[in-house]
Amino acid sequence: MDGRARPGHGGHRSAAYRRVRRRSVSLRAGADDRRGGCAVASAWRRPLGYPLRQVHACRLTVARTPTPWRRASLPPSRRTRHTVDYIALSRALHALGRTGEGGAVAPADRGLSAARRSRQAAPYSTHEEFQTGASAMSEHELTQEQRLIRASVRAIAEKHFKPKAAEVDRTRRPPVEHIKTLAEAGFVGVFIPEEYGGPGRNLLDLVIVVEEVARCCANTAILVGCTDGATPRAILHLGSAEQKKKYLPRIAKGELLCAWGMSEANAGSDIGNIQCKAVKDGDHYVINGAKLWCSGAQVSDMFLVLVRLDPAPGLRGVGAILVERGTPGFSVGKHLDLIGFRGTGMAELVFEDCRVPAQNLMLPAGQMGKLLQVFNSDRIATNPPICLGVAQAAFEAAVAYSKQRVQFRKPIAEQQGVQWKLADMAIDLEAARALLYRAAARVDAGKGSAVDASITKVYVNEMSRRVTDTAMQLHGAFGLSEEFPMERMFRDVRGMSVGYGTTEIHRNLIGREILDGRYSA
């Protein structure tokens, strides 16, 4: 499409539209600032505020550096070489930290006049801890190794996932090859213990991985749940020795993808109303029924299915069983298209006299409390970091666009009303990240709780809706155009307030904990 008049297209495009279109075309063509490309294009192509040289140095080092937790298993000769790389990367990380990783405080802005810049910088420059250009606050909570994980995953996601994000959304094709890319770099099955072939890392490490993937491609981040989500976690904590041995090593290699089927047409928030039934028949269970809204269904090899095993009412009669793809009587139904996350292969699951070996039973009736405990950790590990990553990307794009977009003869970033919007987004992101990292760290310290998971999920879900909405508003009509990523980010985060327990249901839980005296602020 160009700027010429077309029937039904409302005449000539505005000059501003043509300017931005040219820029987005040059972005796709790979123009960068060294070749005279525009500021917004180059800002979109690299993390905001990173000098290009530093990013390249960092990426080169990352490419040669194995995942930190894999390094220990390398032969000594290779380990030494990579130790040198690790130090180089650490230096790069340190430098990045000083230039504003996380983007909460942007480095010196060429768009602002020198006078205004010095006026802003002066009050802080004498206090080391309040320098302008410092890292986002929560960055300081991370260990050096976690910063290395962040930089490594960011480099992979920027290079491999971000360029495909729009296409994945448009074509509805789940990008399973991205899981392979993560697996090759050692970033799948993050929490799976070493005895099953995983790195045995903690929840906060996984949160960082998911956040960074989502910052570049939300659909890929949902698919990370196929190797690091509810089903693998349930197998690890509740599975039999045989189930762990059979499935976990393949999940840790990214060879076996898993999904989970809980929701049904008449059992959404009220999972005690699950009707999908499994009846024991000799050494098999026979399953009949259907599941809805199963993320990753179209690409998964194995499914954790919640079934009614017993006529006892409510959750007391519900248990869980593992069903492999290809089991006779089991089929993955039609693709379900939602407002966002269109490339996650969401589908319904259909069971018609599906015979599953009895040893696939993971949880007998009456023990659902154990599975809900596992879901609490998973609720922190997957849903909120996706929201955080997408909101971070929206914020970075909004900052870049505000500096570049000229109205009334100056960048809109120079309008105080715009600066306040950016400030509110930064405040929201910082609060959400601090809450999420703390919730993950508490699980890692053995102090996790359902109320922590609920408070975190509700806040981060709603934060991402506010931030993506503001980012879209700051882009004006361009923000609503499919040519820009804003509208996709806005659509993608919307469903997260419904998936994995609606924000209302989580508020119910928080309210109950308060009134029962188990929680006080």
Ligand SMILES: Cc1cc2nc3c(=O)[nH]c(=O)nc-3n(C[C@H](O)[C@H](O)[C@H](O)COP(=O)(O)OP(=O)(O)OC[C@H]3O[C@@H](n4cnc5c(N)ncnc54)[C@H](O)[C@@H]3O)c2cc1C
């Ligand atoms: C992006 C996404 C991914 C998903 N992935 C999966 C998946 O992989 N596997 C899976 O099994 N399911 C999945 N789901 C389904 C999800 O778990 C359900 O949508 C969710 O549990 C809500 O159920 P429902 O849609 O039937 O809404 P309902 O339960 O019918 O709720 C409708 C409305 O009523 C409100 N409401 C209901 N009860 C109460 C109450 N007691 N108090 C106050 N308000 C109430 C709800 O908050 C909501 O606003 C996914 C959903 C989404 C959006």
